[in-house]
Amino acid sequence: xxxxxxxxxxxxxxxxxxxxxxxxxxxxxxxxxxxxxxxxxxxxxxxxxxxxxxxxxxxxxxxxxxxxxxxxxxxxxxxxxxxxxxxxxxxxxxxxxxxxxxxxxxxxxxxxxxxxxxxxxxxxxxxxxxxxxxxxxxxxxxxxxxxxxxxxxxxxxxxxxxxxxxxxxxxxxxxxxxxxxxxxxxxxxxxxxxxxxxxxxxxxxxxxxxxxxxxxxxxxxxxxxxxxxxxxxxxxxxxxxxxxxxxxxxxxxxxxxxxxxxxxxxxxxxxxxxxxxxxxxxxxxxxxxxxxxxxxxxxxxxxxxxxxxxxxxxxxxxxxxxxxxxxxxxxxxxxxxxxxxxxxxxxxxxxxxxxxxxxxxxxxxxxxxxxxxxxxxxxxxxxxxxxxxxxx
Amino acid sequence: xxxxxxxxxxxxxxxxxxxxxxxxxxxxxxxxxxxxxxxxxxxxxxxxxxxxxxxxxxxxxxxxxxxxxxxxxxxxxxxxxxxxxxxxxxxxxxxxxxxxxxxxxxxxxxxxxxxxxxxxxxxxxxxxxxxxxxxxxxxxxxxxxxxxxxxxxxxxxxxxxxxxxxxxxxxxxxxxxxxxxxxxxxxxxxxxxxxxxxxxxxxxxxxxxxxxxxxxxxxxxxxxxxxxxxxxxxxxxxxxxxxxxxxxxxxxxxxxxxxxxxxxxxxxxxxxxxxxxxxxxxxxxxxxxxxxxxxxxxxxxxxxxxxxxxxxxxxxxxxxxxxxxxxxxxxxxxxxxxxxxxxxxxxxxxxxxxxxxxxxxxxxxxxxxxxxxxxxxxxxxxxxxxxxxxxx
Numbered sequence: 113x114x115x116x117x118x119x120x121x122x123x124x125x126x127x128x129x130x131x132x133x134x135x136x137x138x139x140x141x142x143x144x145x146x147x148x149x150x151x152x153x154x155x156x157x158x159x160x161x162x163x164x165x166x167x168x169x170x171x172x173x174x175x176x177x178x179x180x181x182x183x184x185x186x187x188x189x190x191x192x193x194x195x196x197x198x199x200x201x202x203x204x205x206x207x208x209x210x211x212x213x214x215x216x217x218x219x220x221x222x223x224x225x226x227x228x229x230x231x232x233x234x235x236x237x238x239x240x241x242x243x244x245x246x247x248x249x250x251x252x253x254x255x256x257x258x259x260x261x262x263x264x265x266x267x268x269x270x271x272x273x274x275x276x277x278x279x280x281x282x283x284x285x286x287x288x289x290x291x292x293x294x295x296x297x298x299x300x301x302x303x304x305x306x307x308x309x310x311x312x313x314x315x316x317x318x319x320x321x322x323x324x325x326x327x328x329x330x331x332x333x334x335x336x337x338x339x340x341x342x343x344x345x346x347x348x349x350x351x352x353x354x355x356x357x358x359x360x361x362x363x364x365x366x367x368x369x370x371x372x373x374x375x376x377x378x379x380x381x382x383x384x385x386x387x388x389x390x391x392x393x394x395x396x397x398x399x400x401x402x403x404x405x406x407x408x409x410x411x412x413x414x415x416x417x418x419x420x421x422x423x424x425x426x427x428x429x430x431x432x433x434x435x436x437x438x439x440x441x442x443x444x445x446x447x448x449x450x451x452x453x454x455x456x457x458x459x460x461x462x463x464x465x466x467x468x469x470x471x472x473x474x475x476x477x478x479x480x481x482x483x484x485x486x487x488x489x490x491x492x493x494x495x496x497x498x499x500x501x502x503x504x
Numbered sequence: 505x506x507x508x509x510x511x512x513x514x515x516x517x518x519x520x521x522x523x524x525x526x527x528x529x530x531x532x533x534x535x536x537x538x539x540x541x542x543x544x545x546x547x548x549x550x551x552x553x554x555x556x557x558x559x560x561x562x563x564x565x566x567x568x569x570x571x572x573x574x575x576x577x578x579x580x581x582x583x584x585x586x587x588x589x590x591x592x593x594x595x596x597x598x599x600x601x602x603x604x605x606x607x608x609x610x611x612x613x614x615x616x617x618x619x620x621x622x623x624x625x626x627x628x629x630x631x632x633x634x635x636x637x638x639x640x641x642x643x644x645x646x647x648x649x650x651x652x653x654x655x656x657x658x659x660x661x662x663x664x665x666x667x668x669x670x671x672x673x674x675x676x677x678x679x680x681x682x683x684x685x686x687x688x689x690x691x692x693x694x695x696x697x698x699x700x701x702x703x704x705x706x707x708x709x710x711x712x713x714x715x716x717x718x719x720x721x722x723x724x725x726x727x728x729x730x731x732x733x734x735x736x737x738x739x740x741x742x743x744x745x746x747x748x749x750x751x752x753x754x755x756x757x758x759x760x761x762x763x764x765x766x767x768x769x770x771x772x773x774x775x776x777x778x779x780x781x782x783x784x785x786x787x788x789x790x791x792x793x794x795x796x797x798x799x800x801x802x803x804x805x806x807x808x809x810x811x812x813x814x815x816x817x818x819x820x821x822x823x824x825x826x827x828x829x830x831x832x833x834x835x836x837x838x839x840x841x842x843x844x845x846x847x848x849x850x851x852x853x854x855x856x857x858x859x860x861x862x863x864x865x866x867x868x869x870x871x872x873x874x875x876x877x878x879x880x881x882x883x884x885x886x887x888x889x890x891x892x893x894x895x896x
Contacts, residue, residue, distance in 0.1 A: 116853075119741035121565050122572070126734045133727055140720040170565050173513045177566065177777075180514070287508075328532040329525060331776040338777065339522055346518045349511040381773040384723040385569075385730065468509060 124170040128153055128392040129385070136388070148488055150388040151481070154395020168396035175393040176355070177342070178386030179461065183356040184341035185379045187363015188372055202266025205434045206241075209267070209452050210274045212430025213238040216422045224415070229286040230476075233466045236282040237480055238423050240275030240462075241268045242454045246491075250451070255499055260444050264451035267431065271452065279462050280353045286471050287352060302351025309344060310361040317369035325371060333371050334378040340366075356461060394460045397467060400478055412475045419479040420486055427452040447498040453487045460484070516562040520545055520784040521777070528780070537884035539640045542780040546787020547877070551794075560788035567785035569734070570778030571636055572751045576733035577771045578639045578657060579755015580764050581648050584706070587658060587756060590651060594658025597826045598633075601659070601844050602666045604822025605630040608814045616807075621678045622865075625858040628674040629872055630815050632667035634848035634880070635660035635748055636782065641884045642843070647891055652836050655827065656843040657752075663844070664746050665695065671854055672744075679861055694743020698753055701736060705757035713761040725763050726770040732758070786848055786880070792873055798866045811871040812878060819844040839890040846883045847876045 135149030157165045168175075217238040221231025246268045255261045284299045313320065324336040341362040348358030366372060432449030436442065463480045466472035527541030549557045560567075609630040613623025638656055642648040648657065668691060676687050705712065716728040733754040740750030758764060824841030828834065855872045858864035 116741055116744060117564075118568055118747055119738065121568050122734060122738040122741060122747055125565060125569060126731065126738045130731050130735065133721060133731060136721045137719055137724075146721060172509075172565075173517060173562050174565055174569065176510050176513050177517060327529055329528045329538060331773065334773070335525060335776050339518065339525060342514060342518045343522065346511065346514040349508055349514060352508065355510055355514055378773045378776075381723065381726070381770045382777060384727050384770075385774060465508075 121170045124165050128157055128171060128389060131157060132388040132392050143492060147391055150391035151395045154392035155398060158396035159399040159401060165396050168393045171389045171393050174386055175390040179390040180342055180345045180355055180359045181379055181382045182387045183359040184363040185376060185383060187360040188367045188376050190364055190367055192367060201263050201438050203270045204438060205263060205267035205431050205448060206270035206274060208434030209271060209427045209431040210239045213426035216426050220418060220422055229471045232282045233286055233471050234476060236279050237459055237462045238426060239278055240459055241271045241452045246451055246454050260447045263448055267452060280357060284352055287469055299351060302353055306348055306358060306361055310365045313365035317366050321369040321371050334375050337366055337375050394464055397464060398477060398481060400474060415475055416479045416482050419483055423483045424453055424487060443498060443501050450494045450498055454491045455484045455487045513562045516557050520549060520563060520781060523549060524780040524784050537641050537644045537888060539637060539783055540884050542783035543787045543880055546784035550788035551791040557788050560785045563781045563785050566778055567782040571782040572734055572737045572747055573771055573774045574640060574779045575748045575751040576755040577768060579752040580759045580768050582756055582759055584759060586654055590654040591658045593830045594655050595662045596830060597655055597823045597840060598659040598662035598666060600826030601819045601823035602631045602663060605818035608818050612810060612814055621863045624674050624678060625863045626868060628670055629851055629854045630818060631670055632851055633660050633663045633844045634846045637846040637880050637883055638843045641887050645888060645891055652839045655840055659844060661749060661752050664749055668745055678863055691743060694745055698740055698750060702753040702757045709758050709761035713763050717763060726767050729758055729767050790873055795866050795870045799870055804867045807867055808871045808874050811875055815875045816845055835890060835893050842886045842890055845879045847879045851876060
């Protein structure tokens with residue numbers, strides 16, 4: 113039977129979105145973040161389980177707009193003043209986790225016999241913490257306003273920026289296959305231009321907001337600022353930086369403009385429909401059956417265990433010890449370390465990029481997915497436990 | 505220079521959206537409906553003028569979600585009591601336009617010396633109305649609720665169903681030389697199932713709203729009702745009906761549920777970003793240069809004029825006179841006739857089918873392209889003009 117083109121397009125979108133939302137609903141009953149439901153929907157409908165959706169081409173563009181919306185929102189949510197006040201401890205705690213995870217990942221990759229590119233990507237993938245998962249967990253535990261909560265949040269936000277820049281660096285070096293000075297200059301030019309644009313947007317954000325509010329098209333402030341986010345995201349991918357760098361910088365630059373709350377409200381509507389499809393898409397991309405006949409299951413099992421251990425212990429030790437050195441108590445430091453465990457969005461963006469570049473294997477991608485599931489699943493209960501210890 | 509996949513995806517989306525919004529802003533200064541800006545952006549960036557965006561594959565899926573959102577919104581905006589009161593008129597107005605255009609097309613084809621198959625195809629191509637351009641214009645002019653608006657919407661939706669039956673009939677007769685009962689049975693079965701689902705959604709809309717509001721996911725009422733709209737739209741394209749039919753019926757069925765205003769507010773945010781990309785995509789799809797070298801423009805000129813006249817006057821006279829006979833005023837009837845002018849997707853599908861079957865010539869195909877450009881571009885402004893006349 114031959115169907116129209118729109119049938120195939122709408123079918124993929126509808127079936128992914130429907131299952132994602134049903135699973136979001138289901139995981140919410142177990143107090144788990146919705147992102148798990150989205151990922152599972154992609155894994156179930158993709159080649160891993162049912163194979164109903166094969167390549168995900170029909171959701172690709174929606175997925176990218178969805179992830180730009182999410183990261184743009186995260187930028188808008190970051191208050192520059194608040195961020196500056198809590199930043200010293202947070203910056204160092206975040207850096208401690210990044211350095212520990214990156215070093216462990218690099219050494220692990222090289223010790224497995226991977227080449228430098230693959231090892232760099234593996235190391236980079238282990239570094240970022242998911243702000244949304246962390247904040248959501250802290251809110252659930254009603255500990256967002258404690259010292260531990262404040263340190264975790266600023267560390268997680270700082271961590272996100274470090275990881276983005278680290279990813280940019282790794283991505284550029286790896287995508288060219290060699291360490292190129294001119295390539296680094298190209299990226300540096302991109303970074304300078306992006307920094308300049310961000311500064312100008314920040315400097316004139318009041319003017320931008322007032323001009324855009326006066327336009328005649330519907331929802332002009334929201335649509336034009338979102339188009340700015342999309343444009344700078346596109347510009348950063350023009351310089352081979354990830355689109356999320358541009359999206360985050362635009363959000364950060366416009367975070368204190370008048371009407372930013374209105375823009376965030378509108379973005380959250382876009383995110384309710386479009387962003388789940390990014391994580392669905394990430395799930396659909398996973399195809400273990402393609403490599404399963406070619407791999408040794410026992411080495412893959414040990415790879416999963418290795419990445420799980422490094423990913424979780426790297427954050428607990430790296431962030432926890434830094435927190436202890438900055439005069440937090442042992443239990444507070446343990447809470448901080450555990451609060452930095454969750455992985456989600458950025459790791460997946462890096463992993464998807466790595467797959468497209470061909471520098472990470474399906475085994476590594478699969479291990480990262482396991483890390484995301486496990487880290488997101490264990491954090492709420494572990495954090496609850498350390499918070500209980502602290503109160504005693 | 506080789507860019508990442510996300511660069512190409514985001515570039516197409518950003519450049520279309522940016523130009524569309526700038527042109528929306530520009531046409532607003534001349535008191536023209538924004539949709540004109542969206543269509544022009546697609547025509548300018550597509551193969552017709554600049555050729556920066558070639559096939560529009562990267563915006564295709566966003567475009568379809570955008571158009572389902574628009575038509576779902578139109579369904580929600582329609583009050584069932586109002587719709588019932590005007591639907592009989594609408595059904596007859598749609599039929600009046602179909603019969604007039606089909607008859608004129610058949611006579612014109614035969615008078616040009618075309619054989620019966622070619623004349624049948626030409627006649628069928630002139631019949632369908634593209635509801636999306638008119639609905640968008642009516643929403644923007646805030647005249648969807650008027651008698652004219654309600655008659656046009658029901659006529660255009662009915663028109664879609666009539667045209668599909670007619671196309672199925674013409675196609676099977678021309679391509680196989682006999683009348684296929686099973687093809688028509690498939691479409692008829694689809695209509696029965698859609699009617700049944702719509703009735704059930706209408707009957708239990710309060711229950712649906714109360715269940716969905718109680719869910720734990722963010723914006724649950726909005727996301728789940730929108731997914732329902734997308735699902736029924738997909739189902740209608742499964743039966744080869746336009747997704748528009750299913751989207752409209754779902755909106756109509758849920759229009760009186762509690763919280764429908766909330767859903768409409770959320771939808772209008774989605775529509776601000778996604779729907780313009782549908783009309784951009786429609787503009788990008790047109791490629792006159794493919795056909796132009798194959799035809800002699802001066803000998804085709806009279807054919808173009810003939811098809812333009814029949815296509816436009818056929819709807820104005822056929823729908824307008826039917827409306828007048830059903831006791832609308834002369835200006836209301838003129839508005840109805842003009843609102844039924846736009847042609848877009850379905851005509852193109854019929855034209856491409858006709859080309860592959862060899863029953864229509866490149867000249868006829870080119871003329872239909874011109875009809876699509878002209879009808880889409882003139883309708884918003886003409887409709888606004890008649891609405892202004894009516895108010896005087």
